[in-house]
Amino acid sequence: MELQRRTGLEVRRLPGLQPYAGTWELQRELVLKRRRDEIPDTLLLLEHPPVYTLGRSARDASNLGAGEEYLRSLGAEVFWIDRGGDVTFHGPGQLVGYPIIRLKYREAHRYLRDLEEVVIRTVGEFGLEGRRHPDYTGVWIEDRKIAAIGVKFSSGWVTSHGFALNVNTDLRWFERVTPCGIREYGVTSLERELGRRVDLEGVERGVVRHFRAVFGVD
Template sequence: MFAVERLGKVPYMETWDKQKELVKQIDQGLIPNQLLLLEHPHTITMGRGSHVENLLFSKEQYEQQGIRVVEIDRGGDVTYHGPGQLVGYPIFFLGEGNYDAHSYLRSLEEVLIRTLKHWGIEAGRKEPYTGAWVGDVKIAAIGVKFNRGRTRRGYITSHGFALNVNTDLRYFNMIIPCGIQEYGVTSMEKLLGQKVDLNEVMDQVVKSFQDVFGWDLVKN
């Protein structure tokens, strides 16, 4: 089972703190698995595998343009979050589905691929990278952390995915996204030629999570 919380537009640090608290509560068996769906204001995050050369400006220069730079504990390199991008944070106890790290990442990709198919967008995978791709351009990034349970044996996930829905793609020109220079990024808006209802995308994401993970949705 999992519960969904739609948070609107939330500062990055606020949701990072919320994720840590939810991990503790799930570890203690106090709440079911959680899926947070939201947007962030302009933020650049640097995962554990980040290389500073993938930042094309100094942190001060980013901040002068209203972009916060945050070093975080997920896997992966540098990426951008901002308005019009749907960010999903699944806080899942993997013991319930017998998932390992590899199968969990592939399942997240499958959720995104199925979601995009609803709009006729044929997304897929691109070895050796993670995420969802449309040809040679990335439409969704994935970066996660596996938190070792203290009360329950197994891992609890945090962080997650960022799907470009109506994202202003010009902000990606200010970094080397995920350290990948040879391929670009795209969005649903760019591919479809029109803006997409973010609430409808969230509805499809939730349905895809139910289909891929086989879990029931907790009704609020």
């Protein structure tokens, strides 16, 4: 595991494709440690193998397209989890960030906007104008969603889950479900918007830099 230490923030880049179940359990462990002040604020950065996750807003499987068994037959896992939001996809070429941090402020709305700001600044480095949508959480390029956000707040206002930024993601996986329960808009990636493959490590560096700036961990 590659480990970078920052003042007030520990950034962990988990190597390879990290199975979803393992990182979900890791988040739970880190939340308990952060709540007890055994670790500093931590940002996990990673990629997953193909997996669909459904948050607390997914009351049924209506947004799962042909259903769980079909999606599993394609080689994807399916998890019903404890974050906010509906169904989304994680997979290779997508940068996933799981902040395990104790919020200095007690405002869920502000935290979501801050996560969006991190992504907006990151995609801005590639000449793209990221924006917020008035009705939906996440980051958009015009009417195309490039980053999904779904979080959980534990006691003591310690956060888990986080954001997923499509970098070189195979967007065909999204066509098999209704991402975030939004039927009227599509999804995109840095690769699609720029017309070329994008260096994922460069995106990671931008995310870390802007995360530190937005959350004031310097």
